[in-house]
Amino acid sequence: MYRVRLFAVRHSRAFEWLYARLESTMVALDPLFARIGYGRIERPIAAIERATKGLLFDCKMCGQCVLSSTGMSCPMNCPKQLRNGPCGGVRPGGYCEVKPQMRCVWVLAWDGAARMKDGSKVRDVQPPVDRRLEGSSSWLRVSREKAAGLREAREASRTTIAKAFPDARAHEPATAPLATEPAAAIKPGRDQ
Amino acid sequence: MNDDQQLKPEPWLPSYDDPPPGHVSGSRLERVLRSGQFAVTAELNPPDSADPADVFEAARPLAEVADAINATDASGANCHMSSIGICSLLTRAGHGTIYQISCRDRNRIAIQGDVLGAAAMGVRNVLCLTGDGVGVGDQPGAKPVFDLDSLSLLRTIRTMRDEGTFLSGRRITRPPRMFLGAAENPCVPPLDWRPERLAKKVEAGADFIQTNYIFDVPVFERFMARVRDLGLERRVFILAGVGPLASARAARWMRSNVPGIHIPDAVIERIEKSAKPAEEGKRLCIELMQQIREIPGVAGVHVMAYRREHEVSEIVAESGVLKGRVPERRRTPVTK
Structure with a gap:
């Protein structure tokens, strides 16, 4: 929902905090997830993720979530799906070139990032989306990655x-x- | 660097020389910019035709004053002859060209292949663009691709050039020698974030920047001040976009129909009040070029004179930005 999405960006700092907690919980649960099998929990977790993030951010389930680097404004809502915006066509008042009634996703992203504790991540150059991962759980992907990183550090x-x-x-x-x-x-x- | 070297034409088939030391491509544009001279580039209006003579005809009024000619890639989502086709023809005739790539119409597989193709044809400059939405063009029912965006495109070509690999990691035996360009639009929102985004483009791999039209000098000056604070003018060559307005009506039409164009009311009023609007539009463009040249950190101008290409050489000559330099030594185009 557009209005909830705007709310999320206005409160990007609170959502950043919430997301950091969620992430550390997921990472801590890695041994459990691994025992049940990531393959088995993929679909139920993806369904929960789709419902939650769909409501809050109009999430499109690209599977490669970058909300923490884009001021909690989902870049997949940009009609050009820019992962590194905004484009040069932003209208006066910060409205979208393609959908003139919508605020530019990337104007919101830079504003949202400015309110965040770790907002400088918006300056990272993001790679193109891997389209094969569409529809899969980004949360599980992150927890698997981070847990693997921790294991690697131990070794x-x-x-x-x-x-x-x-x-x-x-x-x-x-x-x-x-x-x-x-x-x-x-x-x-x-x-x- | 001596004059002779600068006037050397663009690479000519089939040689594929390494660039001179300190250069990434060795294109004329790169050599002019790195030697600290004020560069001029100009935009070519691509023909709706398959006749090479039409390409040479379109390039003729630009060639004598431009260090490189931009061939647009279906700008405004309107279909025309392809940028790669135009650049290949012009490069063979000794012109410096800038191959524009828009992410709107092709995915990463097509784009990486085209970059190799363009480099093999002698093209040495490339401008990485996101592209306008398909809705504003002549075929609004087309599928918008946007597989990459301008920044991931920059990073992709830089990886091909510097690492010698495709995005997949597969090796390229002879990497493309390209001078990498990107666009910036300093006068449209979010004004505060535009310089930061420029920094991101430099980080992604941009060697030069061509801006959209600058009609609002105070806004551009504020942008450049921030750019200097960030030290970006030392890492990237910035060419400011300028162009003549034909009439107040044309200016208003552009402002409301072409994405990303900001023209202050005062500018339109000045043209409206003039007895000879087209003459005034040209005068204004010359004055803008002279003001922009004085802003520290500006390395050149990019002239976009849509349907007024015949005025480009006069505008550049009168502005005096070339200081008597002659950019182009042309070969006679080979047509039948």
Whole structure:
């Protein structure tokens, strides 16, 4: 809904806070999600996400949510679907070139970002949308990604060795493996 | 850099030389800008015809004063001869060209292929645009593509040029040597964010900027002041857009029908009150060029004289922005 969407942008700072909480909860739930299986929970979570974000932001379920970088104004509502707007056609008063009765999504985005604590993210250059991900849950994608990032950080030493000996790793993967080792494969007392 | 080098024509098939040191493309436009000279580019009105003679005819009034000629890509979503076709023809005739790419009509697969094609044809400058919506054009029922936007397009071509790979990561054996351009519209909302967005375009890979029409110098000066605060004028060459207005009626029509054009009432009034509106429009354009040239950080002008291309050389000559420099050494176009 257009008016709810405008409300969300006006309160971008509150939504930013809410989103950060939601994200850390999802990341914390990663072991549970992984046990149930991400494939199994994908559809119900996507349905919840579609309903919530559809109401609040007129979400189009692109699957690659950037709301936190666009002042809580969804760029997929831009008729040109710009991921890095606004275009040069903005009308006087900040209205859309293509839909003159609608406020420009990107004018709202820059204003919304200015109210946010971490609003400088609006300056990042966003890549084009991967159209294959349309309709899938962005929330799950983020929690999977972040959880994987945390795991990788825990295994930093292994990553460093893998990066330091790229040729050996390419030709003899066992010399610098990146995959997680099962406990049984490691000699007790020798590790760490 | 000596004069001789600057006057060297654009690359000529089939050679594919590396650019001179410190240059990304070696195009005439890049060489002029990097040597600190005030550059002039001009927009060509693309023909609704398949005859190459019509392209050369359209380029003729621009060639003698422009360092590079912009070939628009279905501007205003109206169908005309393609930009890549026009650039290929003009480049072979020794003209500097700027290949305009709009994201409205083609997806990332088509665009990346076209960039290689254009580079192979000798095109060395490219202007990355989002494009007007299809609704304003002559075929409003068309499907708008917008797979990329102007910034992801800039980043895509920069990746092709500097990393030598497609967006997919696949290798390109000879990368496209392109001088990367982007547009900016300093005089339309959100005025406060326009310089920030320019910074984003520089970050995405822009080497030069061509702005939309500047008719409101005070607004443009405020924009440029902010640009200098951000230090952007040292990282990108900014060419300000100018053009002659034919009459007050034409100006009002443009303002309400062409997306992204801001013309202050005072400007329209001045033309309306004049006995010879077309003459006054030309005078105004010359004055604007002279004022804009004095603003620190402006590296050149981009002349868009839609249907008044015959006036371009006179306007540029009278404005004195070239300071006696002759941009173009033309080859005789090869037609039959």
